Amino acid sequence: MSWLEDELHEQPAALARLIERQRENARRVAELLAAEDVRYVLIASRGSSSNAARYAQYLLGRAHRVPVMFATPSLYTIYEQPPRLDGAAVVGISQSGASPDVASVLAEARRQGRPTVALTNEPDSPLAREADAVLLLEAGPERAVAATKTYSNSLGAIAMIFAAVDGPEAESELERMPDVLAEQIALSLDSAPPLDEYAGLVGATVVGRGVNYGTAFEIALKIRELSGLVVEAYSPADLMHGPIAAIQPGWPVVLVAPSGPARPSVEDVVLPLQGRGARLLAVSDVGAVLRRAHTRLPLVPHVPEWLSPLTAVVPGQVTAMRLARLRGLDVDRPAGLNKVTLTR
Amino acid sequence: MSWLEDELHEQPAALARLIERQRENARRVAELLAAEDVRYVLIASRGSSSNAARYAQYLLGRAHRVPVMFATPSLYTIYEQPPRLDGAAVVGISQSGASPDVASVLAEARRQGRPTVALTNEPDSPLAREADAVLLLEAGPERAVAATKTYSNSLGAIAMIFAAVDGPEAESELERMPDVLAEQIALSLDSAPPLDEYAGLVGATVVGRGVNYGTAFEIALKIRELSGLVVEAYSPADLMHGPIAAIQPGWPVVLVAPSGPARPSVEDVVLPLQGRGARLLAVSDVGAVLRRAHTRLPLVPHVPEWLSPLTAVVPGQVTAMRLARLRGLDVDRPAGLNKVTLTR
Numbered sequence: 001m002s003w004l005e006d007e008l009h010e011q012p013a014a015l016a017r018l019i020e021r022q023r024e025n026a027r028r029v030a031e032l033l034a035a036e037d038v039r040y041v042l043i044a045s046r047g048s049s050s051n052a053a054r055y056a057q058y059l060l061g062r063a064h065r066v067p068v069m070f071a072t073p074s075l076y077t078i079y080e081q082p083p084r085l086d087g088a089a090v091v092g093i094s095q096s097g098a099s100p101d102v103a104s105v106l107a108e109a110r111r112q113g114r115p116t117v118a119l120t121n122e123p124d125s126p127l128a129r130e131a132d133a134v135l136l137l138e139a140g141p142e143r144a145v146a147a148t149k150t151y152s153n154s155l156g157a158i159a160m161i162f163a164a165v166d167g168p169e170a171e172s173e174l175e176r177m178p179d180v181l182a183e184q185i186a187l188s189l190d191s192a193p194p195l196d197e198y199a200g201l202v203g204a205t206v207v208g209r210g211v212n213y214g215t216a217f218e219i220a221l222k223i224r225e226l227s228g229l230v231v232e233a234y235s236p237a238d239l240m241h242g243p244i245a246a247i248q249p250g251w252p253v254v255l256v257a258p259s260g261p262a263r264p265s266v267e268d269v270v271l272p273l274q275g276r277g278a279r280l281l282a283v284s285d286v287g288a289v290l291r292r293a294h295t296r297l298p299l300v301p302h303v304p305e306w307l308s309p310l311t312a313v314v315p316g317q318v319t320a321m322r323l324a325r326l327r328g329l330d331v332d333r334p335a336g337l338n339k340v341t342l343t344r
Numbered sequence: 345m346s347w348l349e350d351e352l353h354e355q356p357a358a359l360a361r362l363i364e365r366q367r368e369n370a371r372r373v374a375e376l377l378a379a380e381d382v383r384y385v386l387i388a389s390r391g392s393s394s395n396a397a398r399y400a401q402y403l404l405g406r407a408h409r410v411p412v413m414f415a416t417p418s419l420y421t422i423y424e425q426p427p428r429l430d431g432a433a434v435v436g437i438s439q440s441g442a443s444p445d446v447a448s449v450l451a452e453a454r455r456q457g458r459p460t461v462a463l464t465n466e467p468d469s470p471l472a473r474e475a476d477a478v479l480l481l482e483a484g485p486e487r488a489v490a491a492t493k494t495y496s497n498s499l500g501a502i503a504m505i506f507a508a509v510d511g512p513e514a515e516s517e518l519e520r521m522p523d524v525l526a527e528q529i530a531l532s533l534d535s536a537p538p539l540d541e542y543a544g545l546v547g548a549t550v551v552g553r554g555v556n557y558g559t560a561f562e563i564a565l566k567i568r569e570l571s572g573l574v575v576e577a578y579s580p581a582d583l584m585h586g587p588i589a590a591i592q593p594g595w596p597v598v599l600v601a602p603s604g605p606a607r608p609s610v611e612d613v614v615l616p617l618q619g620r621g622a623r624l625l626a627v628s629d630v631g632a633v634l635r636r637a638h639t640r641l642p643l644v645p646h647v648p649e650w651l652s653p654l655t656a657v658v659p660g661q662v663t664a665m666r667l668a669r670l671r672g673l674d675v676d677r678p679a680g681l682n683k684v685t686l687t688r
Contacts, residue, residue: 037433039383047585061419065385067427069413073581074554075405078605083411087383087431101581129607146586166666202546203574203590210418221586230547230590232576237417237445237687241391242490242565245678246574261422265688276680334589336620343581344609 004144004226004331008317009185014149015156015310016178018138025135026160032089032133033064034117034165039087044071044105046343048147048221049093052119052154053150054214054311056091059158062306063165073101076287077344082108091105091117095142095150096340097125106130119157121150135161144332145339146225148317151218152181155309162306184300184311188318194295195319199326203230204252206268206316207239210262215309219254219283225322225334236269244269250278255293257284258312260305283315348488348570352661358493358498359654360522362482365676369479370504372539376433376477377408378509383431387486388415388449392491392565393437394646396463396498398558399653400435402500406627406650407509415501417445421688426452439486439494440684450474458595463501465494479505481559488676489683490569492661495562496525500651506650517648526653528644538639539663543670547574548596550612550660551583554606562648563598563627563660569678570668580613588613599637601628602656604649611636627659 034128041060043053050070057068071090071091076082077100091108092102097120106116106128118131121139137153156177162201163170198204208216215325216233224231234243247253253273257266263286270292273280282293285303290296297315299308385404386398394414398405401412414607415434420426421444433681436446441464450460451474462475465483470479481497500521507514542548548567552560567628568575578587591597597617601610607630614636617624629647635642641659643652668675 040411040413050582050585057416058419061416061427062423062425065425065428066411067384067415067429067432069384069411071411072401072405074579074606074609075402075556078554078609079402079406081406081409083405084409085411086420088411099585167618208663210422213418225586225589228592230576230587235418237390238394240687241394241685242442242569242681245569245681246572248572262418265422266419268688272680311503336616337586337589341585344585344612 002088002331004146004148004321007144007148011149011152011185012178012182014139014153015181018153019036019139019160019175022135022157022160025133027164029117029133029135030161030164032117033060035115037087038066039088040066040069041091041233042071042088042100043068043091043093044073045093046102047205048100048151048218049095049154051092051214051218051221052151052158055155055211056158058211059162063162069274071105073105076104076108077101083115085109085112089115089117091119092127092131093119093154094127095121095137095147097122097127098340099342101343103127103130111276118251119154140327145337146222150308160309175309177307177310180297180300181310184314187298187300188315191296191298192318192322195322196326198252199323201229202250204254205253206231206233206256207236207266208256209265211233211263211306212254212256212258212309216256216310218313219256222316223323224319225337226320226331227327227329229323236266239269244272247276247278251278252281253278254281254283257282257289258299258308258314259286259304260308283312346675348490348492350380351486351488351492352665355496355529356522356526358483358497359525362500363483363504363519366479366501366504369477369507373461373479374476374505374508376461377404379459380536381431382433384410385412385435386415386432387412387435387437388417388446389437390443390446392495392562393439393498393653395493395558395562395565396502397437398455398561399499399555400502402555403506403650407506415449417449417530420448420452421445429453429456433453433459433461434552435463436471437463437498438471439465441471442684443686445687446476447471461614475610489678489681490566496654496657503651517651520522521651521654524644524647525654528658531642531644532659535640536643536662536666536669539666540670542596543667545573545596549591550575550577550598550600550682551578551580552600553609553651555650556600556602556606556653556656559656560600562657563600564666566660567667569681570664570675573667580610591617591620591622595622596625596628597622598625600656601626601633602643602649602652603630604652650656658670659687
């Protein structure tokens with residue numbers, strides 16, 4: 001078995017460990033973000049962590065009702081004109097905690113006396129050292145270059161912060177997720193064979209919105225990293241404002257459409273995409289959505305929408321692994337990528 | 345001549361008109377953004393306007409030293425859980441001013457008593473009606489579906505807000521730009537013939553950072569809209585964190601690298617891209633950068649970096665138009681796109 005496959009299967013246990021061990025830290029982070037002088041949350045991240053950050057943008061936006069924005073590291077590192085951060089709480093998300101650009105945003109926040117939080121798998125990392133509060137990802141060592149369990153535990157960590165604010169019902173919904181995640185992994189592996197028709201393709205487009213906007217980006221990144229296909233992500237609204245022009249007959253489009261308020265917006269693009277001859281794949285627990293697609297990637301039903309990114313990414317992880325195998329690639333060490341990437 | 349080509353050539357005159365007519369409004373907007381209780385700027389936009397918003401993120405971040413973030417319209421429209429906006433000044437950017445999701449963010453800001461600004465070409469639009477201050481784009485009617493002069497005038501409007509804060513030197517630098525833009529259009533049309541080798545391709549990747557991060561996205565969108573190629577944009581740092589895996593031998597990568605602090609960061613990806621066999625195109629005024637590329641898209645020299653997005657987008661507009669022609673497409677009405685897109 002590859003490291004990647006091991007780590008894919010470790011996700012439920014890793015999530016359970018996170019929930020068990022980090023409850024106090026999650027509460028502490030939630031309190032820090034809820035401090036009276038916090039007007040907005042600023043997140044610094046790269047790669048898969050930026051896709052987890054997109055989940056945080058929606059979830060923490062709803063938990064704390066404060067806007068969540070992404071840092072522009074070049075203002076700190078390249079232009080050396082960091083903004084004034086009064087009103088900010090600053091969160092860094094990084095599995096390794098090593099990338100200088102992410103740590104530099106937290107360092108500047110500290111210099112300005114603002115609260116800082118790190119979500120990282122490495123307690124002794126440069127990022128953790130810049131943080132007032134650290135929520136450890138508890139994913140255990142991740143050896144495959146492509147993130148799986150550190151991604152799902154980054155989502156889990158963000159969900160824990162939300163649950164700490166939202167209350168006991170949300171906490172117990174989250175506690176059921178390790179079992180649901182195991183069920184999802186089995187379901188996605190079972191539903192994978194029809195994916196083989198996509199192995200020879202050039203690329204694909206993934207569409208998601210709201211809490212699953214980041215899921216669309218993570219599915220795209222995972223397939224891209226592992227199989228070398230050109231895969232991109234859009235919200236349905238952004239896709240309609242121009243980029244849909246590149247969807248040619250036969251081009252695969254993955255719709256991430258679990259039950260919930262964002263689903264009708266994703267379904268808005270079905271007819272325009274069918275009109276262009278796109279080959280639709282659906283990631284959904286809704287029969288009506290799955291039936292409109294050429295390829296069905298079913299989700300375990302009855303998952304609350306706010307937690308659906310934990311299951312909705314799994315069909316993408318499985319697709320990425322399967323396409324890479326079919327293309328004869330090493331899933332643990334994709335050509336030219338490193339586990340830890342240092343950028344300025 | 346197509347509308348698109350007319351409008352491409354109208355850009356210098358449109359920019360001159362904007363600078364002449366909107367100075368007072370730009371000052372008013374700058375004052376509003378500099379109000380004591382403004383901790384951050386929130387921008388709502390879609391399509392090309394989102395690429396102008398990326399310019400604003402860097403430029404207003406540097407002018408006012410406050411973080412600039414993008415709205416998540418679905419929190420307003422789909423989840424109906426808009427964030428608390430105390431500390432925000434809210435800017436909507438939209439050529440038509442018609443898209444409901446953009447106007448709804450300004451409407452919510454008004455409800456919460458926060459200052460609102462519209463950058464729009466339509467004084468009577470729903471967006472303009474929600475704004476305390478309107479900076480009109482003064483581009484005149486734009487008939488081609490793909491934005492050219494409304495995009496460059498959106499950049500111009502943002503540059504005017506910056507100049508109103510930065511002072512007379514910046515203002516006179518901006519006043520020289522209509523002439524420089526005319527020179528750039530002539531230069532880019534002259535340097536276009538080598539682009540013909542790309543007409544049969546599937547797609548391309550565009551890389552830019554800092555003030556030209558949005559330029560990379562706009563070049564990608566323009567080629568995509570007009571030619572139907574799959575074109576995507578990344579910052580060099582984001583590209584290195586995984587997505588570079590999809591760059592296969594022969595895949596075209598456009599480096600947007602004008603003189604300035606962000607240029608070395610863009611050049612960081614040259615060796616990794618050459619290692620993967622990418623075919624490099626360079627948009628630059630720097631000989632050393634142009635010489636490293638397979639295809640040279642020269643920029644007029646001596647443009648201050650903060651204004652370089654006004655010229656750096658032109659080679660992209662010209663490329664988009666040329667590839668569409670070679671592919672036998674109607675540049676004024678790309679298949680399946682509308683001038684005004686209404687999304688929720």
